[in-house]
Amino acid sequence: MTALLETKGLTARYGDFQALFGVDLRLDAGETVAIIGANGAGKTTLMRxxxxxxxxxxxEVLFDGQPIGALPAAQVMARGIAMVPEGRKLFPSLSVEENLLMGAYGRKVEGPWRLDTVYDLFPVLKERRNNPGTALSGGQQQMVAIGRALMSNPRVLLCDEISLGLAPVVIRDIYAAFPQIRAAGASIVIVEQDIGQALKVADRVSCMMEGRVTLTGRPAELSREDIHAAYFGVHA
Ligand SMILES: Nc1ncnc2c1ncn2[C@@H]1O[C@H](COP(=O)(O)OP(=O)(O)OP(=O)(O)O)[C@@H](O)[C@H]1O
Ligand SMILES: [Mg+2]
Known part of the structure; x- marks a missing residue:
């Protein structure tokens, strides 16, 4: 079966510095895959x-079997891959609703996600819709960032560290939305530093270290020792 999204021997550099060394990743339709790894492992570079x-x-990057590695970001998004970027990157001068609408900008595809369905998913955003996006709590800002990505009706949703800096109860609220996002048809890649959260939400987990995938498998197949070794490069 053709993967929905696949990277094959993906490399990335920042000038002379090589950040990814031949990363292979596979996401099948309907799946949630989690990427874990320490600071600087290359997770954000992989998402970008x-x-x-x-x-x-x-x-190096195939979407529905088609090479997309040479496409600029706007065209990748138009094909159906949306990213919730690290640090949320809301537009500070825009309201919550304007931030959400930016996610649909330039896309005409039909799909389940519109302002009203995003507000159903995160009702607090409807109450705060005229507030500046940046006047919200961290968790609410993260909901705006997720909602903005959904507004493009992506087939693949890339989420980079959505729980970073948030209280456990807020993280739980945000992840509570994921079954609905999946049910509406998106396949998901999440980057998580919280290994427990990654194992809970994902069908498969890949661990990265120093620009390489060091372990991949289903949560039930991975032992704590294997994960520890793949994450830190040492045996527990
Ligand atoms: N713009 C950049 N210019 C130069 N080097 C960079 C740049 N962005 C990232 N790097 C380097 O690339 C490597 C991978 O960084 P990346 O941000 O992908 O890691 P990460 O796994 O997302 O880490 P974190 O958990 O801290 O977000 C690191 O060594 C980092 O210092
Ligand atoms: Mg990162």
Whole structure:
């Protein structure tokens, strides 16, 4: 079966510095895959490479079997890959609703996600819709960032560290929305530093270290020792 999204021997560099060394990743339709790994492992670089923010070689990123590695970010998004970026990156001068509408900008595809369905998913955003996006709590801002990505009706949703800096109860509220996002048809890649959260939400987990995938498997197949070794490069 053709993967929905696949990276094959993906490399990435920042000038002379090589950040990814031949990363292979596979996401099948309907799946949630989690990427875990320590600071600097290359998780964000992987997300940016898939999203077309960083250029990569032909055939290194395939979407529905088609090479997309050479496409600019806007075209990758138009094909159906949306990113919730690290640090949320809301537009500070825009309201919550305007931030959400930016996610649909330039896309005409039909799909389940519109302002009203995003407000159903995160009702607090409807109450705060005329507030500046940045006047919200961290958790609410993260909901705006997720809602903005959904507004493009993506087939693949890339989420980079959505729980970073948030209280456990807020993280739980945000992840409570994921079954609905999946049911509406999106396949999901999440980057998580919280390994427990990653194991809970994902069908498969890949661990990265120093620009390489060091372990991949289903949560039930992975032992704590294997994860520890893949994450830190040492045996517990
Ligand atoms: N713009 C940049 N210019 C130069 N080097 C960079 C740049 N962005 C990231 N790097 C380097 O690339 C490597 C991978 O960084 P990346 O941000 O992808 O890691 P990460 O796994 O997302 O880490 P974190 O958990 O801290 O978000 C690191 O060594 C980092 O210092
Ligand atoms: Mg990162």
């Amino acid at each position: 490479s898939i999203a077309g923010v960083l250029a990569n070689g032909p055939g």
